[in-house]
Amino acid sequence: xxxxxxxxxxxxxxxxxxxxxxxxxxxxxxxxxxxxxxxxxxxxxxxxxxxxxxxxxxxxxxxxxxxxxxxxxxxxxxxxxxxxxxxxxxxxxxxxxxxxxxxxxxxxxxxxxxxxxxxxxxxxxxxxxxxxxxxxxxxxxxxxxxxxxxxxxxxxxxxxxxxxxxxxxxxxxxxxxxxxxxxxxxxxxxxxxxxxxxxxxxxxxxxxxxxxxxxxxxxxxxxxxxxxxxxxxxxxxxxxxxxxxxxxxxxxxxxxxxxxxxxxxxxxxxxxxxxxxxxxxxxxxxxxxxxxxxxxxxxxxxxxxxxxxxxxxxxxxxxxxxxxxxxxxxxxxxxxxxxxxxxxxxxxxxxxxxxxxxxxxxxxxxxxxxxxxxxxxxxxxxxxxxxxxxxxxxxxxxxxxxxxxxxxxxxxxxxxxxxxxxxxxxxxxxxxxxxxxxxxxxxxxxxxxxxxxxxxxxxxxxxxxxxxxxxxxxxxxxxxxxxxxxxxxxxxxxxxxxxxxxxxxxxxxxx
Amino acid sequence: xxxxxxxxxxxxxxxxxxxxxxxxxxxxxxxxxxxxxxxxxxxxxxxxxxxxxxxxxxxxxxxxxxxxxxxxxxxxxxxxxxxxxxxxxxxxxxxxxxxxxxxxxxxxxxxxxxxxxxxxxxxxxxxxxxxxxxxxxxxxxxxxxxxxxxxxxxxxxxxxxxxxxxxxxxxxxxxxxxxxxxxxxxxxxxxxxxxxxxxxxxxxxxxxxxxxxxxxxxxxxxxxxxxxxxxxxxxxxxxxxxxxxx
Numbered sequence: 001x002x003x004x005x006x007x008x009x010x011x012x013x014x015x016x017x018x019x020x021x022x023x024x025x026x027x028x029x030x031x032x033x034x035x036x037x038x039x040x041x042x043x044x045x046x047x048x049x050x051x052x053x054x055x056x057x058x059x060x061x062x063x064x065x066x067x068x069x070x071x072x073x074x075x076x077x078x079x080x081x082x083x084x085x086x087x088x089x090x091x092x093x094x095x096x097x098x099x100x101x102x103x104x105x106x107x108x109x110x111x112x113x114x115x116x117x118x119x120x121x122x123x124x125x126x127x128x129x130x131x132x133x134x135x136x137x138x139x140x141x142x143x144x145x146x147x148x149x150x151x152x153x154x155x156x157x158x159x160x161x162x163x164x165x166x167x168x169x170x171x172x173x174x175x176x177x178x179x180x181x182x183x184x185x186x187x188x189x190x191x192x193x194x195x196x197x198x199x200x201x202x203x204x205x206x207x208x209x210x211x212x213x214x215x216x217x218x219x220x221x222x223x224x225x226x227x228x229x230x231x232x233x234x235x236x237x238x239x240x241x242x243x244x245x246x247x248x249x250x251x252x253x254x255x256x257x258x259x260x261x262x263x264x265x266x267x268x269x270x271x272x273x274x275x276x277x278x279x280x281x282x283x284x285x286x287x288x289x290x291x292x293x294x295x296x297x298x299x300x301x302x303x304x305x306x307x308x309x310x311x312x313x314x315x316x317x318x319x320x321x322x323x324x325x326x327x328x329x330x331x332x333x334x335x336x337x338x339x340x341x342x343x344x345x346x347x348x349x350x351x352x353x354x355x356x357x358x359x360x361x362x363x364x365x366x367x368x369x370x371x372x373x374x375x376x377x378x379x380x381x382x383x384x385x386x387x388x389x390x391x392x393x394x395x396x397x398x399x400x401x402x403x404x405x406x407x408x409x410x411x412x413x414x415x416x417x418x419x420x421x422x423x424x425x426x427x428x429x430x431x432x433x434x435x436x437x438x439x440x441x442x443x444x445x446x447x448x449x450x451x452x453x454x455x456x457x458x459x460x461x462x463x464x465x466x467x468x469x470x471x472x473x474x475x476x477x478x479x480x481x482x483x484x485x486x487x488x489x490x491x492x493x494x495x496x497x498x499x500x501x502x503x504x505x506x507x508x509x510x511x
Numbered sequence: 512x513x514x515x516x517x518x519x520x521x522x523x524x525x526x527x528x529x530x531x532x533x534x535x536x537x538x539x540x541x542x543x544x545x546x547x548x549x550x551x552x553x554x555x556x557x558x559x560x561x562x563x564x565x566x567x568x569x570x571x572x573x574x575x576x577x578x579x580x581x582x583x584x585x586x587x588x589x590x591x592x593x594x595x596x597x598x599x600x601x602x603x604x605x606x607x608x609x610x611x612x613x614x615x616x617x618x619x620x621x622x623x624x625x626x627x628x629x630x631x632x633x634x635x636x637x638x639x640x641x642x643x644x645x646x647x648x649x650x651x652x653x654x655x656x657x658x659x660x661x662x663x664x665x666x667x668x669x670x671x672x673x674x675x676x677x678x679x680x681x682x683x684x685x686x687x688x689x690x691x692x693x694x695x696x697x698x699x700x701x702x703x704x705x706x707x708x709x710x711x712x713x714x715x716x717x718x719x720x721x722x723x724x725x726x727x728x729x730x731x732x733x734x735x736x737x738x739x740x741x742x743x744x745x746x747x748x749x750x751x752x753x754x755x756x757x
Contacts, residue, residue: 405596408559409610409658410585419609423600498600500642 033061037086040067047087049283057293069449082369091232122236125258129232139220146225159188159202212269313454320379332391375447383436390432394425434489512537517567528722540699545719589659593671597643604639628657649680
């Protein structure tokens with residue numbers, strides 16, 4: 001994140017010195033960055049990059065928090081003031097964010113957003129909604145242009161996504177509105193549907209109107225002539241107070257109004273998804289063509305990316321594990337000493353384990369925002385169980401005669417714990433901490449969902465771009481780090497565990 | 512030295528000790544004997560303060576034992592449990608001096624005391640660096656005894672100290688134990704279920720059954736003047752093997 005900022009600064013002064021005086025008369029030079037967010041799919045990342053690079057080109061400092069874990073997380077971050085702007089779809093705002101308000105029209109959105117201190121600063125000009133598509137040659141042959149044209153052709157096989165097939169606002173409603181009664185409708189995975197339509201196994205499929213694969217597979221999108229599908233117009237949502245911190249930013253963002261239509265967006269998606277161009281390069285291309293601006297593309301080597309991700313990852317794991325130790329050990333001791341309280345403590349840490357991480361993130365954003373703080377908090381909570389359990393089990397497993405011996409010697413409770421019980425429970429405690437650490441290394445990859453990066457970021461990008469090499473860039477170091485942690489703990493155990501205990505297992509095996 | 516008055520103890524429904532009185536005189540060896548479950552180990556734990564009686568009182572050198580003063584008084588009572596109760600993560604030396612070090616006794620002083628104890632308990636100094644698992648059963652019991660004697664306590668409590676040993680080692684350790692008791696002139700309370708052992712150590716034997724004192728006195732008295740048929744039966748049960756052979 002810091003690296004990114006610094007790069008932005010350097011580029012700003014190197015490339016756009018002329019813009020500095022523009023802001024100077026009214027305010028001190030603006031150094032507070034505009035924080036842009038995006039969700040974990042290509043179109044969102046490309047548009048986030050477009051917004052960031054536009055701002056940089058206009059002399060602002062801007063950061064782009066890519067691939068946040070989902071609508072809820074990005075929107076909550078925006079509302080909490082952790083982000084300043086991101087591209088959303090009106091349909092998503094209506095149906096998902098303000099689902100309870102029953103907003104029938106896009107027009108009603110302005111008021112709802114204003115209630116959260118937000119506003120739409122630009123309507124980008126394209127819709128990314130559901131549509132039906134056929135192969136271009138089929139469209140020509142059967143003279144298909146609109147969905148209504150499909151009605152007489154009942155012999156065409158429909159292959160639609162499982163979700164689309166079930167949703168009342170999906171296939172059932174669509175068929176009813178148009179009077180579609182095909183002989184065969186099959187539920188299909190989206191990626192499989194593209195392959196199936198290419199070889200002619202199905203004739204019609206559901207698509208998103210800006211889907212890169214539509215162009216790639218040479219499909220023809222049928223017009224929704226009875227306007228069945230809801231509007232999913234892409235809009236740039238920003239905080240109303242953006243100009244207070246970054247004067248003039250809103251105006252710059254407004255330049256994106258009507259800058260893209262479906263075809264153009266689809267082309268940009270295809271550049272990223274089909275041609276494999278990085279999103280920042282795609283965004284730079286677009287800014288060059290549409291506004292004649294020079295984009296801000298950062299190149300980085302594999303080594304520097306992995307090194308940075310390793311640093312971020314180890315930071316997340318280290319802090320969360322340390323905190324879990326500081327809390328988990330005393331909890332384990334208390335749990336072992338007081339049976340009833342112990343049961344409550346063990347149940348509580350076990351319940352924590354069952355809360356899905358994304359739910360926990362959404363829950364934590366108002367208090368901790370996005371970035372490393374909520375990530376560390378979630379990892380901390382997940383790390384507690386093995387540590388508390390290991391400590392509890394270890395202490396409960398200390399043979400009663402030894403506990404009595406220690407008491408009979410005249411050692412006080414605290415001294416007994418420190419000199420006898422904890423050393424005897426050490427193996428079990430260490431096993432718990434080790435389990436925590438290894439799981440933590442793996443779990444920390446979810447931190448990318450909330451903008452804390454680490455190895456998870458490469459994994460998420462790789463999955464999104466269907467780029468195995470990029471997935472490996474995150475997955476392999478994560479696996480190696482897990483092995484390293486495991487090995488380090490084995491060595492540590494050998495170093496600190498009393499030789500009097502080390503051979504205990506062998507002995508009992510002999511017996 | 513030790514006085515128990517009207518002491519009772521039960522675990523839930525099970526009464527382990529009925530109201531019981533017991534006095535152990537200074538510098539005498541008292542042996543508590545009886546069949547399993549007669550409450551003799553419980554009695555030892557009450558004396559040591561590991562257990563708190565439901566009723567009655569325990570006095571140590573005139574002071575009533577309470578949960579508040581138990582920890583301090585325990586340091587004046589050495590305690591050896593059946594399997595020795597040595598801490599497996601500590602060497603023999605660390606086991607012996609654990610408490611002494613904890614309460615801040617200087618290392619030179621500790622070393623001198625350990626040397627003394629090794630001689631007394633017939634334990635080879637070379638073995639002090641070993642962990643319990645590297646010692647034989649007899650050696651472990653000697654270390655446990657040294658640990659109990661480290662702070663030169665006034666009272667020594669032993670719960671079946673020879674119980675887990677095989678007969679040969681047992682005989683040797685038995686001799687050594689008795690010479691230690693005599694050399695140190697301590698008030699000793701020893702628990703056993705073995706009549707022969709009781710006779711070997713005891714100045715006075717206390718025979719328990721179901722949490723009550725059945726008979727107490729010099730070992731010879733139990734054989735010659737059993738108070739009730741149970742005493743005779745208990746004593747004879749352990750001697751029949753020998754008699755059958757002779």
